[in-house]
Amino acid sequence: MATSVRIAVVGDVHDDWNQKRIQRPFSICSSHFSRRNPRLTRCSGEGGDREAVLLGVSVEKNMDVHLVETKAGNKIVATFWRHPYARFTILYSHGNAADLGQMLDLFIELRAHLRVNIMCYDYSGYGASTGKPSEFNTYTDIEAVYECLKREYGILPEDLILYGQSVGSGPTLHLAARLSRLRGVVLHSAILSGIRVLYPVKMTFWFDIFKNIDKIRVVNCPVLVIHVSLCSYL
Template structure:
């Protein structure tokens, strides 16, 4: 039965670029691996990781010295690491995270053949590598799944009780649901994300284009509705399946999400139960979902607003008691200087996002229509 499912998956879900867009060579003397066909960068590690199904997959780890979190990215079905190289580098800079990307079995320079079960083994092997080779904990990691990549992402996320967060980019409810409007899950379906999303304990951000003609936006919306801990979704108006990175709101919203996740660290540390307790809660029918990250953000903003009047009263009292006019004048000048500095910040942010868009326009993120059955016209 499992073999039949994997066979179906290989027929309509996987389209590795042929030939691969990059190669892997070992440097003379050091033996360190590097990718050919892309710009060499000192902050990028190239790895080969063994999976429990016997395949050797290629991964790349982009280091950011100021990063607190690491994003494990599962790409779409028509791309490989060479095509995603620039995107990973830019995301690492803009989001201030370490980035780990990998090629599924049969993609790029990874060995084996693409299949649903292989992708599950692939992401698990890379996740274990992050823990063993880079010393990361479960709560230091954000899983990111694009299109088909939402399958291995949600499979792993549904089994990790302390995962920091997950991002679903143009996700699918299941493989069969992309092609047919079925209302139930069949045994031969693949990537049954719709059944796994309620098991995910961490905050989930869903990003989907409203004009997606490959995976309808209803997939993203349905998955978001089923999330246990929702974060404010991003429905990109006019966005299609392979161009969401070109919209300014994409990087802005993603960055906002990462910042919110970083700020939630103290909440996680204070309320985190033991592993056994977490599993018991996860299996309990009566478990209550945690307050969503989105709601915590709104609550925190409300608290900040209440604090402002109190600060204002304190300032007025200090002004009444102060008799040094020169001090007041100096403070006024300092305030004006800060206002000028603040006015410069939006301009810097806008220029940074514009640069991101220019780089992404030159990247090849998807080279064919996804989920086309073999033999179908592209």
């Protein structure tokens, strides 16, 4: 069980524009991802990492870009935003209809106001990452990014905060359930499971996806849950 869970409910939100723009992210037996056109392009380079440029944004010395290979054989783009006085690092898993380019302003704000490092990544098939979107691939994606954090920056679990938004709560809890000394977990508009997005079922079926409601039972760190009481944006 999590050592502590804090829940924040932030009013009622119903976004008609997003409801029209974003497709439903799940079917009963398989995940359906709605992807945005990428604002990040990859350039040729040497070694495992390659230079990448966010379109319309100047490259700064406090941002590193990595091309990380996963156990599934996909190569995903990850960016590390360094704060000179950071004590903690956030590993951010974004929502269904987003990519690194769209989230750029948020990462800059979080880094500045929270004084943390931020590692973020695009799932397989998103942005400039190779492969196809799937539940399994999101798990191998976050595992590979976590290994990159340890290898390149020496980040320890006790200094790491996992942040998952919407669909990103799936890979976030997948990793959190496997690490015993995390600083904390933030679940932002998290889902209980794939089927529970569609139907108010009380049990977990074998063919369900992102079984977060079961995985959170074994998370052993403080957990902050942020959710509105009415939301159409996944």
